[in-house]
Amino acid sequence: MDDDDDDDIPQLSSHTLAALQEFYFEQQQREGMKTSQGFNQYSIGSIEEDWQLSQFWYSDETASCLANEAVVAAGKGGRIACVSAPSVYQKLKEQDGKDFSACILEYDKRFSVYGEEFIFYDYNHPLNLPENLLPHSFDIVIADPPYLSEECLQKTAETIKYLTKGKILLCTGAIMEEQAAKHLGVKICKFIPKHSRNLANEFRCYVNYASGLD
Numbered sequence: 001m002d003d004d005d006d007d008d009i010p011q012l013s014s015h016t017l018a019a020l021q022e023f024y025f026e027q028q029q030r031e032g033m034k035t036s037q038g039f040n041q042y043s044i045g046s047i048e049e050d051w052q053l054s055q056f057w058y059s060d061e062t063a064s065c066l067a068n069e070a071v072v073a074a075g076k077g078g079r080i081a082c083v084s085a086p087s088v089y090q091k092l093k094e095q096d097g098k099d100f101s102a103c104i105l106e107y108d109k110r111f112s113v114y115g116e117e118f119i120f121y122d123y124n125h126p127l128n129l130p131e132n133l134l135p136h137s138f139d140i141v142i143a144d145p146p147y148l149s150e151e152c153l154q155k156t157a158e159t160i161k162y163l164t165k166g167k168i169l170l171c172t173g174a175i176m177e178e179q180a181a182k183h184l185g186v187k188i189c190k191f192i193p194k195h196s197r198n199l200a201n202e203f204r205c206y207v208n209y210a211s212g213l214d
C-alpha cells in the first residue's frame, strides 16, 4: 500500500475529538447513565454498603416512596438535598427528566462519580459546605444521619436547617423521636421505611409538613 493513502483518511483535531467525547458522555447521562454493559450507575447497590460507614441502603420500594415524596414536596422546578441518604438521590436520578434538581451530600467519596451534584459532607463539620451552597436554597432536605446519637442528630440538624427553605424529611431510628422533635420540630409518620437487609433497630420517618407519608 502506498504511504500516501494515509493522507486520504480524515483526521479529527484534538479539539473536535474532545468535543465529541463530551457529547457522547452527556448522551450517556441523558440515557440514564447506561454504560456499554447496560449497567445503570444510579441503581441502588451499584455502590455497595460499607458497614464501617454505617451504610444501610433502603429497599427499592422505600427509596421510591421517599423520592416521590420529595418530588411532590419540592414542587415544580424544586431543589432537593439528600443528606447522608444516597439511595434517595439515586432513585431521584433514575426518574431524571422530571422537573426538579437534586444534590447528594455524602461522606463516602465513592459517590463523587455523580459529578457536580456530589458535595462532600461530614456531619462533624455541619456548616463546612461549599460557598455556592446558599442558605435556604433547597425546597426540601431529606436526611438519614449515620448514627443514632443526639450529637450526630444535632449536628446534622444544623446542616438541614441551613439548607432548607422549610420542609424537612428525616429518617432515623424510632428511638430518636424526642430528639428529632427537639432539634428539628419534626413529627413521626405512619410510613415505615424498609431496608434491603433486616436491621435490629426500628426506623421511622419524621416530617415538619403535611406529607404523603401518613
Ligand SMILES: C[S@@+](CC[C@H](N)C(=O)[O-])C[C@H]1O[C@@H](n2cnc3c(N)ncnc32)[C@H](O)[C@@H]1O
Binding pocket: 053, 054, 055, 056, 057, 058, 084, 085, 086, 087, 088, 106, 107, 108, 121, 122, 123, 124, 144, 145, 146, 147
Ligand atoms: C444510615 S445510612 C443512611 C443511608 C440511607 N438509608 C440510604 O439508603 O440512602 C448513613 C449515611 O451516612 C453516611 N455517613 C457516614 N459517615 C458520615 C459522616 N461522618 N458525615 C456524614 N455522613 C456520613 C454514610 O455513608 C451513609 O450513606
